[in-house]
Amino acid sequence: MGRLDKASEGLLLFTNDTRLAHRLTSPDAHLPKVYEVRIDRPLRPAELGALCTEIDLDGELTRP
DSSP: OOOOOTTOOOOOOOOSOHHHHHHHHOGGGOOOOOOOOOOSSOOOHHHHHHHTSOOEETTEEOOO
8 A cells, every 4th residue: 555645647457356466566575666756956865864764654664
């Protein structure tokens, strides 16, 4: 499960194959994903480092 904002784009895949869906979406599957993010200025080193660590999101830690 992920978070989307109003400017998000991507692929929607509809399937009734629950095993396939789990394999594609499970963080434990370690499937490579590519994210492109555009910002209005270069990141400072501390900001870049913060993106490489886990984040507390509503009481749950995300993966880096």
